[in-house]
Amino acid sequence: MEKEQNTQMSFYYKDGYLYCEKLRVKDIQEQVSYSPFYLYSFAQLEQNYAAYQNALSGINAIIGYAVKANNNLTLLKRLNELGSGAVLVSGNELKLSLAAGFDLKRTILNGNGKTLEELSLAVEHEVLINIDSEFDLRHIQQTAKQLDIPANVLIRINPDVDPEVHPYVSTGMKNSKFGIRNERLNWFLDEIRKDDLLTLVGVHCHLGSTIKKVRIFRDATEIMLDFIRSIQAEGFSAQYLNIGGGLGIDYERTGEDIPTPKDLIDSIRGLLTDDITLIIEPGRSIIGNTAVFVNRVTGVKTNGNKHFIVTDGSMAELIRPSLYDTYQHIEFIEPVDGKVDTFDVVGPVCESADFLGKERELPTPPEGTGLVVCDAGAYCHTMSSNYNLKMSPPEYLVDGDKLTCIRRVETLDDYMRVFDV
Ligand code: LLP
16 A cells, blocks of 8 residues: 655655755754754655645545644745645634635634634635634624625534544544534524525534544544535535544654555545535644754753753744653754663753653764754644743755745844834
8 A cells, every 4th residue: 555644755864864855954954053943845745745635536625734733934835836725723824824825715714712803804705614613603693794795604513533642632522622512503504594694515523633543534524424414404505524634643653554645535435425525624744744853962961860862942842742742753863873871852941841752762962963853844833932032943944955944033132022012
């Protein structure tokens, strides 16, 4: 079976050095004046997007890239050029997607707490809007009426299929803060039917993130298709089946069989009929493995029976290991032949939650050695903070043998500006 997503040739080792496409990461590190930074491969992005496109061949479908995973403007522009739609969770993501050139009629606004301002923007730009609750429907109705502009809506349903992931990234169970109470579906249908400005175009769900079994998507798709059929039986011509995002990637690198987009789509292909347009909202599986987070080792120390590698990157720039206790692979970008030990890789931030990796077997590196946290494209830069007054790191993109800065480092002057009140 083809394994498009898991064959990652954009980052590879040659003579002990890490390469990104045609460039040696150590050379890039020497050229870039700031550390840490994020480094992306365009070839990997193209490959990941193509994996979804190929998987969906023969199916009426929209790929809606989940902007929350990574909102770098250059990457969004490139995704738009590749043909992607966009999935939004805020008014600012809507504005950024507009700047990136996305056709907003092919975008979807999600969220359990959309504000009236955000809904106005969405209605004005004819974005598809997911109804999340009774109050959300009321707000959408109020907005459409006030602007006197019709709105196309989907209903977010919780299929209550366990995604088998960390509880913080499980979003489609019946006790979730997202979506409607399924028992209230007919009430929603009646309200929409009565409203001349609203058109119900489909149903939406999002089970969770980092899902590693296609059976979970298939079970949910069956449930969602039952909902769509009963909605159609009520006289609505609902056409969109939005199954959300959530496909996991191979963070752990244990050789575990992670499903590809093709595995996912093949598992549901037989359930789909010609009257259905499938919407899929991948974030991580499009952008996750396109980047590494490049650090320099500040020093090595030992306390009690623990050894630490201290890097200049931290939980401020990459919080996933601290927040979800997740594993992201860590390696050096150059040959290191010091004594092999078990290290916690930690940043300089003043709290013990600040680590990038725990208990890693690594050779003892000299100061200044380059070190990367892998698979850093999704939910890393977007979740970075200014904690300890660390600045939002710069981002660089490699395309073949070309290196481009696609986001400059935030400076203290940028930060100080918010106090000009
Ligand atoms: N659609 C909706 C409605 C979502 O809430 C999400 C992500 C996605 C699509 C994209 O899911 P993906 O394909 O990227 O799994 N910060 C966490 C992930 C939170 C994801 C929340 N929802 C992490 O770092 O793992």
